[in-house]
Amino acid sequence: MGKRIGMEVAIAVAEAVGLCDIDMAAVYPITPQSHIAEHLSDLVANGEIDAEFVTVESEHSAMSAVIGASGAGARSFTATSSQGLMLMHELLPIASAMRLPICMAIANRAVSGPLNILNDHTDIMPQRDSGWISLFVENGQEAIDLSIQAFKIAEHKDVMLPVCVNIDGFQLTHMVEPFEMPSKEEVEKFLPPFVPHATLHPAKPVTMGAFAMSDYFTEIMKAKNEALKSSKKVILEVWDEWARLFGRAYKPVETYQAEDADVLMLTMGSMGETAQMAIDQLRAKGIKAGLVKLRLWRPFPLAEIKAVLKNVKKLIVTDRAISFGGPGGPVFSEIKSAMYAEARRPLIYNYIYGLGGRDVAVGEFVGMFDKVLADTKNEAADTYEFWGVRE
Amino acid sequence: MALKSWKELPIGCVVSDPGSASEYHTGSWRSQRPIWDNAKCIKCGICYVYCPEGCVQQTEDGFFKADLDYCKGCGICSHECWPRAIKMVEEE
Numbered sequence: 001m002g003k004r005i006g007m008e009v010a011i012a013v014a015e016a017v018g019l020c021d022i023d024m025a026a027v028y029p030i031t032p033q034s035h036i037a038e039h040l041s042d043l044v045a046n047g048e049i050d051a052e053f054v055t056v057e058s059e060h061s062a063m064s065a066v067i068g069a070s071g072a073g074a075r076s077f078t079a080t081s082s083q084g085l086m087l088m089h090e091l092l093p094i095a096s097a098m099r100l101p102i103c104m105a106i107a108n109r110a111v112s113g114p115l116n117i118l119n120d121h122t123d124i125m126p127q128r129d130s131g132w133i134s135l136f137v138e139n140g141q142e143a144i145d146l147s148i149q150a151f152k153i154a155e156h157k158d159v160m161l162p163v164c165v166n167i168d169g170f171q172l173t174h175m176v177e178p179f180e181m182p183s184k185e186e187v188e189k190f191l192p193p194f195v196p197h198a199t200l201h202p203a204k205p206v207t208m209g210a211f212a213m214s215d216y217f218t219e220i221m222k223a224k225n226e227a228l229k230s231s232k233k234v235i236l237e238v239w240d241e242w243a244r245l246f247g248r249a250y251k252p253v254e255t256y257q258a259e260d261a262d263v264l265m266l267t268m269g270s271m272g273e274t275a276q277m278a279i280d281q282l283r284a285k286g287i288k289a290g291l292v293k294l295r296l297w298r299p300f301p302l303a304e305i306k307a308v309l310k311n312v313k314k315l316i317v318t319d320r321a322i323s324f325g326g327p328g329g330p331v332f333s334e335i336k337s338a339m340y341a342e343a344r345r346p347l348i349y350n351y352i353y354g355l356g357g358r359d360v361a362v363g364e365f366v367g368m369f370d371k372v373l374a375d376t377k378n379e380a381a382d383t384y385e386f387w388g389v390r391e
Numbered sequence: 392m393a394l395k396s397w398k399e400l401p402i403g404c405v406v407s408d409p410g411s412a413s414e415y416h417t418g419s420w421r422s423q424r425p426i427w428d429n430a431k432c433i434k435c436g437i438c439y440v441y442c443p444e445g446c447v448q449q450t451e452d453g454f455f456k457a458d459l460d461y462c463k464g465c466g467i468c469s470h471e472c473w474p475r476a477i478k479m480v481e482e483e
């Protein structure tokens with residue numbers, strides 16, 4: 001077993017990536033990701049890991065550099081946040097279309113404007129359809145574990161897709177937390193060497209990223225979609241293996257007190273821990289409340305979501321982003337869509353909250369449950385609301 | 392060339408057969424074709440220089456012709472030809 005230590009989560013993510021025998025990293029620093037960039041750069045500069053650290057001039061260049069390096073057969077890593085992720089946006093679907101197993105840590109932060117450096121999910125949601133595997137973590141331990149697992153998932157011969165690990169900016173990246181860091185030997189045992197599906201080499205010339213017209217574009221999109229959907233099988237295998245080796249189990253959809261619940265709340269990321277405390281308070285008062293935590297955002301765990309939600313009467317979906325002018329938060333829309341054809345489905349409420357780093361305390365989660373339970377005529381079901389907004 | 396199904400595509404659509412782009416006959420996109428009037432042609436070769444597709448070739452007698460497997464009918468050769476020896480005519 002790894003040693004139990006206390007460390008800032010961003011530093012720990014860089015340490016964890018440093019255990020993964022990366023060949024290169026191209027990381028442009030941006031708050032609140034900067035400590036990952038700085039510490040990884042330190043590890044390379046101090047000779048602690050044998051990798052190239054490419055000091056790029058922007059996030060567009062960072063993503064371009066890891067695409068090139070991954071194409072050449074290098075295990076490649078990058079990390080970003082908010083505006084940096086927006087600048088990478090153009091290249092994200094190219095990385096996945098070329099089936100390059102790049103791994104990226106995202107320190108989730110609000111997208112401008114107005115300029116705001118604090119945490120929400122408005123940066124990752126516009127990247128939803130980029131064809132990346134997208135995972136969410138709730139605490140430092142999960143950030144470390146998933147940062148290591150990401151390489152194994154991405155590089156599996158049946159996956160060959162880029163993976164991003166969403167780590168709430170500040171709320172997680174800047175917390176000093178206790179956790180178990182796997183040892184170098186344990187990671188070596190877990191993570192086999194990277195075997196690329198093709199490499200750029202003069203001895204065997206290939207073309208990557210070739211042009212395709214309407215006669216092939218549809219087939220290529222279908223193949224990419226099937227690859228992303230079927231990656232779930234490998235993700236589950238990797239999580240099984242991780243549970244066996246390290247004793248920590250991960251699931252696409254995790255639950256807390258959900259089995260007999262009348263009303264459930266769904267969260268993604270670090271808010272899950274606060275919501276869990278609210279569930280304890282509600283249960284103490286005799287209210288059958290429970291929690292659903294969505295870990296796997298892409299590929300979307302349709303079957304698991306349906307199984308968890310089929311018996312509940314009311315569901316509160318929380319969103320840390322909004323689709324402006326749309327039907328509600330992005331998670332709300334997807335959950336509603338997932339449940340639409342089900343014979344038994346909950347009434348679904350949507351609260352948009354925690355934007356731009358606004359704290360949501362335990363009592364406010366309790367307040368959301370109270371409000372939904374008080375809606376006996378179900379008038380607010382199927383609508384969304386900005387929780388805590390000043391009128 | 393028979394079109395492949397989505398299941399037959401290589402991972403990441405990597406092309407492992409160098410030079411295979413030549414099998415893609417982009418001439419099928421063409422709606423107009425260039426016709427040379429060799430009575431007006433002064434063999435200057437500006438059509439050869441300006442062709443963005445690289446499909447204009449010089450023949451043994453010094454005149455020029457387009458490889459219609461790849462000529463997309465853009466008309467740049469006709470536009471640049473100052474003796475006005477190249478006329479663009481509609482494809483059937």
